[in-house]
Amino acid sequence: MRLTDLLDSDVVDPAGRTLGHVHDVRLVQEGPVVGSSDATFRVAGLVVGGTAFGARLGFGRTNVQGPWLLKRLFERLHADARFVPWASVRAVTPGAIHVGVSAADLRRPEPLS
């Protein structure tokens, strides 16, 4: 599987409703050692939102420095972002990721460490 298979995919709840699409994939460094490097990154979950524009530029993450007006605009566009832990993913199909949670179950992503 590739990262780009996940990015921009629709995220669909058990009732078939589209919760949004994948803005980003959150990784945490704790996976098995690959080669001689430190522990690799494991997928923690999906950052899901309704509007992709500006999100991947980083605006909307509250700890990103940037032109104030643009930052405020993209924060509003990104305000609906939610985090879906990987454990909630049921199936990955082309263009759609089926999850076992509904919109009400989701929380905003934690600020990045």
Add this chain to the structure above:
Amino acid sequence: MMAGRTIDAALSLLDRQLIDVNERFAGKVDDLELTLPEQGAPYVTAILAGPGSLSRRIGGRLGSWIESVHRRLHPLSEPGPASISWGVVAEVGSSIRLSVARSVLEVDRFESWTREHVIGRIPGSGHAPD
């Protein structure tokens, strides 16, 4: 690299420059290979870099052209991006630092070809601008 560090892949890894052990540019991150284990979440096993995977993201006629050139350079193998094992990633920062020289990576062949056949043919490429 500290354990427990959290990053967002598209924001922090995609399109980042790869810098080899000799401080030379070794390509850009076009994609990541994720391996799904028997149990648990997928983990990153390789960086996909160079024109083979970039063509997928560019798409269209330009992407097809890039892919056909790549295929011409790799006639015996499956066309695809250069795969750089995560095992040679030394550091993840504003750029991705590798623990090997770029000459051992697949990305280097396309770069050499491009330098020789494309950039080398542009008038004036042999010397610095006046």
